[in-house]
Amino acid sequence: MSIDRYPEKQVRITGIGQSEVGRPSRRTALALTMDACLEAIAEAGLKPSDIDGITTYPGPIADPKGFSPVGATETMIALGLEPTWVGASAEGHAHMGAIFSAIQAIASGLCRHVLIFRTVAQASAAARSNQSAGQANLMGGNKGSARVGGGMAWSVPFNAISPITVNALYAQAYFDKYGATSAQLGAIAVNGRKMAALNPKAVFRDKPLTIEDYLASRLISTPLRLYDCDIPVDGSTAILLSHKDVAGDLAQPPIEIESMGMSLGGLGVGRHVGDFTSFPSDKAGEMLWSRTDLTPADVDVAQIYDGFSILTLLWLESMKLCGRGEAAAFVEGGTRIGLDGELPLNTSGGQLSAGRLHGYGHTYEACLQLWGRAGDRQVTDAKVCAVSNGGFGYGALLLKRG
């Protein structure tokens, strides 16, 4: 199949929306969702009645509370949509799975305009239950006498009940193999905080962080520290995808989806491969670059997943934005990943400093950059943005100004 017939080539991003981001917000999760969705629809110059597809990641989940409080069904009803196509799944390529499904639905002709959203309300859920930020995301251990089943049964009985403890295995092995240091890894957190100062919506916009602060912060699970962890927030992000044949008639210059890449690994079910210095995200990166004539040198700005800082290092290598084992040295000092550097990184502040909008903050920021609407943190003449999401399932997008 020629490249121009790939499904992602039939689809454009035509609108984005984002609610207020709170720690916590006083608005309900459904209200935040509607704020984001209505903004995305209006930005495209459309009405809710024009929307014929809707999806979300991962769909409504009861536990942990606030992780995904709003599903596609109630959003459909709240917005008065009558979609032809609805899809949502917690399975698959994690955060971007919903975007990939929407691309396929549009390219196959099932629908023309798909609204995709991701809503989190973990800050208010934690506040209501007197939980710490770290407790808000536990994968087990907190169920009284009940036992743990499924994939988590391989780590939870050994008291690895927070995702950081599993991710720390990768950080330690990466440090050992490549001689990476905490001062190098800390550059991810410090860079995010610098960017956040320029983002009015970032929850940590007024809290400067130096590398000295980072190195003095408490260890959570060695070698990872407090500032290597992202921040639970309340907020909703919406992204509107449209078929290319109708995208040109809308209010925004359509953003092209140059290519997509996806893969899935076994981390969530206790199966690890390799030597703990790379992720199955490598396959997503390979797929991404196999579907485009562009090369990593063409990327002007990158929004790389930072649920934990170590994920950013591994993803930079999976995305071939750095060579194997070279990401830590690349980010050291922050110059190359700053706004004036060769690869401005996580320009919203990312999840570490803007808040855990759970992948969708990265895609939203990519669109702002490509539309030239990123304000004080705008990367000059940004034409191509690489985006990646995921720690257990993996998705990557290469977005291009049309």
Add this chain to the structure above:
Amino acid sequence: MTNGEARDGGTAPPPRAPIQFSRQLPEIEPETAFFWSAGAEGRLLISHCDACDYYIHPPLPRCPKCGTEAVAPKAVSGKGRVASYTINIQQWLPGMPTPFVFAAVELAEQRELYVLTNIEGCALDAVRIGMPVEVGFQQQEDVYLPIFHPAEATHVD
């Protein structure tokens, strides 16, 4: 004073019981029961494909390499090396004993045959990637958790 010890006089308030922390145990499921119970006999059992001599962990109903159902639990040596580790310092829940070492141990029988576990029986900061370890078992209810310790007789008081 031991918690729950009888006290004279009866006027002082009873001591507050320390928060008891138990590991959250795995459900014993048909596919995994052998792994969690074989420690009663001091054995570590790992699912193994007899057709292509391949160990599978976590266990699966068919061999992912050859697709046959010739998979059955097989005793392994219980020896291996630390593939990676972390010292978890944050106390996630009240009473949780911290710090502790969480690790992936690569079993001696096969490359990349990893078991997630704790490393005990040595100083926390003595754990290194590549360190030889061997299995022991800790019983809690009907579960025998495989917990590894350094293979050499390096006792640390």
